[in-house]
Amino acid sequence: MFRSKHDRLFFISLLPASIAITGVLILFILVMLSKSYESINTFRIELFTKSVWDPENERYGVLSPVIGTFVTSVISVALAIVLSIPLSISTVEFLHGRIRDVVSSLVELMGGIPTIIYAIWSLNILAPFLKTYVMEPLHRYLGFIPLFSCRPVTGLSMFTAGVAIGISLTPYVTSLIIESYKLIPTMYREACLSIGATRYEMVKILLSLSRPAILASAMLGFARAAGETTIAVATVGNAISVSMCLFAPAYTVSAIIASQYGNAGLYLYAESVLYSAALIVLAATLLLSFAGLSMLTRWRERIVV
Amino acid sequence: MSRWRYLKDRIFVGAVLLTSILTLAPLFHMIATIVVNGAQVLAIYGLRFFTETPPPPISGAGGGIAPALVGSILVTLLSLPLSVSLALLAAILSTEFPRNPISRLADTFSRSFASIPTIIVSMVVYTVVVVPMGSFSALAGAVALSLISLPYAYTAFSTALRSIPHTYREAAYAVGMNRLQTVARVFIPIVKRAVVVGILITFARAMGETAALLFTAGRYRAGVSLDIRAATDAVPLMIFDFITTPFKVYHEIAWGATLVLLLIYLAIFIAVKTAVREVRL
Known part of the structure; x- marks a missing residue:
């Protein structure tokens, strides 16, 4: 050595x-x-099974923000995956030359934009848009489903935060999927085309080959979504409550830290409670990133012949 | 080919392309909204926008973002030496001695900073730096920023160093250079441009960060401060505070500041893109 x-x-x-x-x-x-x-x-254990934020009386329970983080991250990852797969397929399969360069530059550009810019746009444009065109119709016609049962009052809710974070997450997940999708050896593509498969059938087969990589990308995306702060504070509504309804204002762990940590020093346990909530999120993000990264590495070793 | 399969293929390609356009639509809408709203504000406020402090909330129009702009540049520039030097040394270590357990550990740890939520970095820096120092400071903000931008710098540098063909190393050894000479006289000159690009990316990442500064840099908006031990302000932090207030004048300033931030980011992005393209030639 x-x-x-x-x-x-x-x-x-x-x-x-x-x-x-x-x-x-x-x-x-x-x-x-x-x-x-x-x-x-x-x-x-009560710290994690109750939802109370009452520092004056030193009563705490962080269940609501933990659930809020989980729900918004699930929504955002689902949206990001749904949007990323077509975008990745387009860039790799259907676009060529100049247009492909432009599109991949745009994805890169979108991925690097500071989250505060996403936050101001989501708060002023996306939230009212979702309220009028998505949340209110869903509530009116599908209000019997518990998820949509409450009337969207302000437009700031777990759902809005999930969508906003999902949009900001899409470029990241797209770049992960493209990186993996490109690694699939050409011979699979040739094999598909040689038996007369259409582009649709070929993409279906190639996507099924990259399923573990897509799952791993989703895990990495989840880790990133769970830690997102700026967009969450702006769009989640900041209220401590546990409800089945996606349209109710809620908290995520990072949002409650952002809005309460500044004054936490005034109370006996508040700071420590916020640290406990942060610890849960940190454990989840570290675990998911390590699992996702090792899954990706293993898949890449196996797929490259 | 049966008609149905042909049709299905066509529908599929159309749907995929359409979804892709839809996915990029928020990007265009975002840029357009910010340019329209921000340009109006800049037109009204004029050059004073860059030289004055934010007004009290219930006054008329006027004022600017000078403390935040200067603070942002100060904190980001302070954070760069720390993150860049640590990342560069760790990248050299892990590319030169890839099998050594210590360098493997450095590699994993440098990368794992990326999966720590930035708000948690802010909390810990508050506890470790701000509380012992007794006040918020530009220094604490810089420490937080360097921690969150370290993995970006590290990834950029180690990717660049790893992309050098093995033949260069063999050539350097063949003329009797040792590792230090190889790195200093052969590798660094080759990756010089990539290192500059890496620094630019790190700068852009640190400049746009909000959450890491929440409990570290402070919010001193009454004037421009260049003291690194005193509280300062940052553009993203100011926007973050202003959009959550109900005051109209603050919303205006936030739009203007967002445009400034977007333009800085776009300038860095274009610089990086042209530099990378030239490397390829």
């Missing part, structure tokens, strides 16, 4: 950066654990 003394010295001189990175990550986890310990130790 080290072919000379110089190489060993070089290796050692590069170490401080890695030690710093490792140290920061360890410090990070230690801070999270020690800060959340107090509230978990005090409230035990």
